[in-house]
Amino acid sequence: MANFDYGLELTNNSKVGWAFSLPRTETCVNATALCKRLCYGNGVRYQTNGQKDKRARNFRTCEFLLAEGGPELLAENLSMLVEQARPRDWLAARISGRKTAIPWTMRVHDIGDFYCADYVKAWTLTATKYTECKFWFYTRSFAPDELFDTLTKFASLPNCQGWLSVDSENYEQGILALCKAPAAVWKLALLQDSELASGVIPSLHGLEMELDIVSFPHHRSGRHAEPLRNPLLTVCPAVIGSLPLSPQKDSLRPCQACAFCLP
Ligand code: SF4
Incomplete structure (x- = not known):
């Protein structure tokens, strides 16, 4: 039977703030x-019926x-x-010429990914409107x-x-995509599991370009893999506990405070 339950909804995440x-x-x-296998979406927090229903409804609505x-x-x-994600003091800050207490940010996909070109075009139109x-x-x-x-x-x-998300299995494909795209558009995000493939770091060293690479040691339930220390990599401070998570919607979230991954 067709499901006519529609609607788009954001998630408010204690690490990133507003996300879709x-x-x-x-x-x-x-x-x-x-x-x-390692996706944090496998965690209990993301597997409640409410969370799963919200993601399914978002997808159904996008398709519709x-x-x-x-x-x-x-x-x-x-x-x-995006308007819903505006900081509470946005209008007052605009009138007074001050900055908002927390920045206006949107992480596209806390869970999930871009699945078709028209869906990406919709986000492009949206981001163009909300500069x-x-x-x-x-x-x-990033398949070609x-x-x-x-x-x-x-x-x-x-x-x-x-950020192109690479891991032990797809790093070559990711590096190829990076090299074929116009310079300085993409950066790399490495999922660092405890048995990182031996070719990953030499391949990253082989890239002859200035490039930010953020590394996410695999983490689950407050535990994380031992972070690999390498001058090429910036280890996400939130994953290793250097930036505490914040449950308050109107407070600065770790990603907003760190801002390494933001434009
Ligand atoms: S590096 Fe900073 S901005 Fe990027 S995910 Fe980690 S806390 Fe967020």
């Missing part, structure tokens, strides 16, 4: 076996809006989410095709930063 999520099964189109009106119609609806909001995302959707080309356009916006 989709179900992994439908949208992580280029996921590796390793990231499926794309079918009915293409990226433009979906962008209109995503715009409402004061900082968008950032990590993706494994229209989807990656469209994503590269999205990541090229001045208020957007895209």
